[in-house]
Amino acid sequence: MNLEDSTALQFDTPYMVIDFNQSLKNMKKVQSFADQHGKTLRPHSKTHKIPLFSKRQISLGAVGVCVQKVSEAEVMFDGGVEDILISNEVVTGIKTDRIADLASRGCRIKVAVDSEVGMSSLNESAREVGKEIDVIIDVDLGMDRCGILPDDFPGFLKKSSGYSNLTVYGIMAYDGNVADESRSERSRKVASEVETLTKLCKDYERINGEPQTVSVGATSTYDLWAEYDIITELQPGTYVYYDRRTTEYGASTMDEIAMGVVGTVMSKTHSNHAVIDAGYKSTSIDNGRYPILIMPSGDTAPVTSMSEEHTVCSDANQLKIGDRVLLLPSHACTTTDQWDKAAIFGLNEKPGTIEIKGRGMRE
Template structure:
């Protein structure tokens, strides 16, 4: 089948670009002697996760327990949940997974650890946890050294919880005003993460894993500091408009949404059949990843101006005169991660040929 024979909207993935992205990032990790643990929340597809592992990734990262369960069911056996896992229901699910795979997850409070110790008290395996360190994104993670020390000391005295390592996410690099600031933020985040690793060492708790990562700085050769053991990144495999803006090209954007022109009601307005339910309404307002509009139309150099639930609107007279009702276009999304979660399957394409239909098995696994 040719890709233009697909019904719309459809999620497309250029196989060659994707494989090149996988190989490039694996080579980057190999260059610096660290392991790669891709964050699969970007694509939510076990089939793509297996490609990343086959290329050399040590294991994978997920965001939710439900994603971990699906990935495990499909043969992935080394999984880190890069999130604080709270509550006995979820912890019991992790305990069940730990019977058959290597699984670890995030913590940032003693309250969590108290519940983990209780839930895993009847398990043959200790819970494997990593403490999250806040490095500037202003999200979750330990901020104060005193809090970190208390958590480390608490875990040291646990019988059923093992401190495997620490992790951080320098997501604030997306908002860097230029590449030099991106480098500075990335380096500061590494230094802060390593400082907490050294604190653990001083407390008699050496760490197996010191995990960092976000896509923008790792698309440039900013290096990896000694002491970091793992890169944990996601968007690089498919890329999107925001990441393309950060590197100055959309040539490495593997994913797009195929859509059909359904109306040209005025001399400048074009409407296609995908809206917020197929490309989201996401945009980025500042920094190297800042976006224009709500999606980029490949080969035409125009952006989507407005979306409704099921409609994308472009206001551009020249573009309106170039396309016809019924014509199919490709949109590069601003942010690919939530877009993948909107589709039941993606189509791998090579040139104009559809070569495989890939189920998005982790779609909707939010618990």
């Protein structure tokens, strides 16, 4: 991400900034990888939360998008995205009615399931509007969160095939838990998870015919999963921007990071200590890392503490009050989630702002 272009924009600080050209390069790189490996790409939209970005990903070859929330699906559909997988469980009638409404309006909506309560509610909502809705069975390969345990899979699959307005179309597995390992360790884990998935695919074939879709993979693992024939679809999200974390675990270079937050040095009362006007309300700390701080010179400076509205930098001899610095967040998704809009350059002739329409979509 270009330091000069990012920090020179005529916006008050702090502001979130997107380098669209770099983001486009990232989109093309991963699409090209998926194409070469014969896999469908269904990028997760929770990283950018911007329908225009999803539509660009689709125009480059993606089959559709993932979202986590019904309200995110509504934002994406209203923004022109027609093929949407809610890659998360939905169990209440309010939400399944909203999903059925999306189906009625022409959205090719798909939903992850791992409970009879969820399927029963979704089936009822779909029946009421006279639609069939595609569901994908979420399995837990070790994330220890949602998803059917492998031993329970055959029994659950049998039950899930019995709903008149639901069509089971495959298996989904999310493994965000392996991101922070070394690449060789991630590779070993994926291989082990593929063994389990292969067994589940055999169960599936026996009970329900060949699964149409086997959908997996975060930015940390999609390239490892792509090596295996049973996988049909990849779901990475963060690659659209990358971040400090993906760079630390080797999925990206510093140059590939396409999103940042610009702040101003607002206080410098201690020797060799500068305070920036952006804290963890402006850039994520949820994975335990501070952002990378880039000074006007292009050098990085160590971050020693953060609070709600402040980032404290030690070894700040180069910095003076009023200087703008670029923070490269540890986690792009939760940083984006803080901002209603972002500055963007490279999208149109002149830099401008773009609305982050999916921000705050919690339901």
